[in-house]
Amino acid sequence: MPGNEAGMLARIADSLEGAQLHDAAIVLDHSLAVLANGGATDxxxxFAAERLSECLHNALNVAESRGMRLHQGDNEAGD
Incomplete structure (x- = not known):
């Protein structure tokens, strides 16, 4: 059923989004360590900047996806 937050597709999406956000936290920690190292090479x-860019892209996709799902719930509540 479309919009069913308990559905299999929603659970898969939540799992993927959770993994992406977890990865972003790890990349952020490593990137902060690289930035704190005054001797870090170009x-x-x-490399840190590229990984951060990838994670930011993924985080924005997660936010957009979750926002769309929230708006779907608003539309369904108004039906």
Whole structure:
């Protein structure tokens, strides 16, 4: 059933989103360590920036997806 938050697809999406946000937290921790290292190479800094960009992209997708699901719930409540 579309919009069924208890459905299998919703559970898979929640699991994927949770994994993406968990990965982002790990990347952030590692990136902060790289930035705190005054001797970090350009390669290390670029690698950290690329991973942070990927995680930010994923986090924005999670926020957009969850926002759309919230709005679907609002529309269904108004029916």
């Amino acid at each position: 390669h290390e800094l670029r």
